Amino acid sequence: MIYRYLIFILLALQSAYSAAVCIPNGGDGVLDIESCAEADITLSIPALARVNQLQEFSLGEFDYVTVPQSLNDFCIWYNTEEFSLTVNSANSTGDSSFGLLGTSSAARIPYEVVWYDQTGGSGTELNLTSLEDVPQQQLRLPSQPVNSDCEDNNTSINVRVPLQNLENQPEDSYSDTLTVTVSVQ
Numbered sequence: 001m002i003y004r005y006l007i008f009i010l011l012a013l014q015s016a017y018s019a020a021v022c023i024p025n026g027g028d029g030v031l032d033i034e035s036c037a038e039a040d041i042t043l044s045i046p047a048l049a050r051v052n053q054l055q056e057f058s059l060g061e062f063d064y065v066t067v068p069q070s071l072n073d074f075c076i077w078y079n080t081e082e083f084s085l086t087v088n089s090a091n092s093t094g095d096s097s098f099g100l101l102g103t104s105s106a107a108r109i110p111y112e113v114v115w116y117d118q119t120g121g122s123g124t125e126l127n128l129t130s131l132e133d134v135p136q137q138q139l140r141l142p143s144q145p146v147n148s149d150c151e152d153n154n155t156s157i158n159v160r161v162p163l164q165n166l167e168n169q170p171e172d173s174y175s176d177t178l179t180v181t182v183s184v185q
Helices: 002-017
Strands: 049-052 071-080 081-090 098-102 107-115 125-127 136-139 153-160 178-183
Touching: 049 178, 071 081, 071 178, 081 098, 081 107, 153 178
Parallel strands: none
Antiparallel strands: 049 071, 071 153, 081 136, 081 178, 098 107, 107 125, 107 153
């Protein structure tokens, strides 16, 4: 008896509210004063990274007194917990070092590369001098840009040529191309 009474109350409540029972993925199919359907919404965001604002490193002209160096602020954007950083030299000899190559001579001048997790050469320092083409894993920035356009700098690289590497080098113009690759998983 109580069971019938509860069913009667449930039916009365349902008809009073006239709420349709929705069937997921397709609808209830009812032709009535009210009908409904439910559908899932899905979105996938892939792991992404961007390097932006990296400018030319100008070491100037060597005066035999001042250590040639150039600090370059740029932006790294990523949407994962961490990223890996690989820096390559176009003049790589396969020994994990960076080198400036003479335009008219075969001379190669080794140089140092230091990455900083903040602009202006501040924050945590990672010396990459003997790590050319060696991925550096599990890196994070203390200041990650909010927008993926990566218009605001948040990291830096310093390129430096020690004085001892310049001793007895022939007169020439020396150059290299540095490639910075950021990877996420």
